[in-house]
Amino acid sequence: MTLTSVQTAPFMDQKPGTSGLRKKTRVFMEDHYLENFVQAIFEGIGGVKGKTLVVGGDGRFYNDRATEIIVRMAAANGAAKVVAGQNGLLSTPAASHLIRSLKTDGGIILSASHNPGGIDEDFGIKFNMPNGGPAPENVTNAIFEVTKSITSYKMYQGGTVDLGAVGYSALGDMQVEIVDPVTAYVDLMQSLFDFAAIKKMISEGTDIRFDAMNAITGPYASAIIEDLLGAQKGSVVHGTPLPDFGGMHPDPNPTWAHELMDEMMGEAAPAFGCASDGDGDRNMIVGPKCYVSPSDSLAVIAANATVAPGYAQGLKGVARSMPTSAAVDRVADALGLECYETPTGWKFFGNLMDDGRVSLCGEESFGTGSDHVREKDGVWAVLMWLNIMAHTGKSVPELMQDHWAKFGRNYYSRHDFEAIESDKADAMIANLRSKLSDLSGQSFEDLVVETADDYSYLDPVDGSTSAHQGVRVVFKGGARFVVRLSGTGTSGATLRLYVEKLDLKNFDQDPQTALADVIAVAHKIVQIEQFSGRSTPDVIT
Incomplete structure (x- = not known):
């Protein structure tokens, strides 16, 4: 087992965007490409010697191999510990929760979110800060500067990285902990929502269709909706994460989640329909013959959030991205809440949440979340809607009509x-x-x-x-x-x-x-x- 320094040369196309670095999978598979960027992350954040990092991703093609590379590079760069999801899997909100709850020094998330997966499709990587949220521009700019001048990267050769076995091991002087990707997140959701009320509603005939789009939220939805809340088996469809998402485009909107839309607009529609995306941070809500726009979803949640135990004390404030509709502004005004308008990108919400200014945030691009993590959260949004339905006794179409009658x-x-x-x-x-x-x-x-x-x-x-x-x-x-x-x-x-x-x-x-x-x-x-x-x-x- 040896620590090696591998000679390399810069790639000039590694500038991170609002959601990290995204390229075609084959680009990341080129010699040195992923390694260069990972080394640039480590150096751009001031090194990882003695630090603890979370690593995981959405399971798309190359996720497992990339996870092992990152673990080996962390060991070579002197990290004290890496916490990785079993088989390299972690939804983005679950990764954010682990970073926060374990008080780590940040994490690397492998995802291209709602983009298609596969060897000929997309891959992505981003660094999340110790608060669990995406790195701000000053950090991503520092990372980019390193990519332009990098001449070598460090890699730990030898030893075994078994991503499939939950538990502890070591790679050189670094501890590796493999965790079940679902358990901690499920515990968090149970602390926020009234599971007993939702379970009762489901037992009384509220049938659910959750389309996981062969992406990361399948195991999360199955554990929560079917196992804990008692929805019948098969309520979660396309529930097995696949490297190519089964050929699906894992973007939860009416165009790409067309199977769900066809079912929900049909005569035998379930009472509640929902979908999530590749890495689990986006959501779509649909009732029988009633599509809920993301902007309306944010507004309805803002108007009713206090029915959920985790928000019973009231919201601190709300925020929306600038392109998102002003529907939530009208709710905030009625409730006497501060409403912030930000650019697109969850990192802007993170600042507001860390400062205690807002509890609830949303983007029109099917992203909704709260200050329980520092990412948008698809399963969270689904549970919030179910909690609202259980508390009010109203269907999705009834909730929408009531909301519009009050707010326009x-x-x-x-x-x-x-x-x-x-x-x-x-x-x-x-x-x-x-x-x-x-x-x-x-x-x-x-x-x-x-x-x-x-x-x-x-x-x-x-x-x-x-x-x-x-x-x-x-x-x-x-x-x-x-x-x-x-x-x-x-x-x-x-x-x-x-x-x-x-x-x-x-x-x-x-x-x-x-x-x-x-x-x-x-x-x-x-x-x-x-x-x-x-x-x-x-x-x-």
């Missing part, structure tokens, strides 16, 4: 134009920014522009500024659209168009119909077709 309905939709050539996408955004100052006061059919800006965020906790976080165009009366380029893909650029309009009277329109005028004006102002050649989006949520 923020009709909302996101249109994704995927894999646009990056230069064309950049030119489109540059052109839009160039004409923002002239948009105010212009009329487009019945819509008059009130304000238009390039969103910049001043963090109230650390004073940092994040500029160019999305272009906003707001019309008189409150309708608006937002445009931004997503940082979660691996090919080209994804243009996201978000459209929103508040209606205080009519709650039963199809969102695409209700928003048709805003969508048309957005296409005209942004010039989507002229720059991208696309007239229709790839995904509508």
Whole structure:
């Protein structure tokens, strides 16, 4: 058994995005590629000598091999201990919980979230801080700087890393603990929600369909929903995590979770439908013939969260990403809660939660969570909805109708134009920014522009500024659209168009119909077709 120093050369494409470094799996499998970035993480955080780290991922192709490489490199770099999920598996929220509960020095999470998996699909890696949340920009920038000048990395050769056996072992001077990936997380959920009330509701006939999309939450959902809450076996479908997600695109939205949507919109729909994504941090909620938008889900949870024991003392405040609809703002105003608007990216919520300003956060991209961890959490959101249903005795459609009657309905939709050539996408955004100052006061059919800006965020906790976080165009009366380029893909650029309009009277329109005028004006102002050649989006949520 020897500690070796392996000579290498920089890869110039290792700049982390909002969710770490994501590339095609074959790129990570290239000689030295993963190792370079892991060494850069270690050096970028000031070294790992004497530190304890959590390691695990969503089980996609190369997850197991990458986990072993990270464990060996941690030993070679002098880490005191690594805690890894059995077989290299950990959902992102479960990893965040372990980092926090074990008071470690951070963790490395292997995931490309909702992106497809397989040798020809996507892979990702990110560092989470001791608070359990994604590394902020100053840390990811430090990591990137190391990647540009790295000349060697350290690797521990020899010995055995048995990821399949729960328990303790050693690799050189470093202790390795392999933990069941589910147990600690299940215990946390039981401390937050009224399992007895939910179990009673299920026993009285509330049937559930949880689509795990052959991804990481299958074992978590089976342990909680079927084993502990008593839902019948088979309530969790696609429950076995597979390296290629069974060929599924593990993104819980109406387009990709189409089997669930077909069932929930059918005549024999279960009482409650839900889905989660590749690494378990996203969710979709569906009732019988009633799709709940992520923005509405956040608002309903905010309005009812205190029915869950873990939140009975009330919420400290709420936060949403800027592109998310203002539905939760109306709830916060009614409850007298502070409501924060942040850029997209959970790390911004982490600052607010660590400072004790908010308990509940949400993004329109199917991410909802609370201060129990520092990541969004798909299974948590599902249990919150079940707790609300158990406490109120109301179905998903009834909860939505009651909510809209009280607060109005923020009709909302996101249109994704995927894999646009990056230069064309950049030119489109540059052109839009160039004409923002002239948009105010212009009329487009019945819509008059009130304000238009390039969103910049001043963090109230650390004073940092994040500029160019999305272009906003707001019309008189409150309708608006937002445009931004997503940082979660691996090919080209994804243009996201978000459209929103508040209606205080009519709650039963199809969102695409209700928003048709805003969508048309957005296409005209942004010039989507002229720059991208696309007239229709790839995904509508």
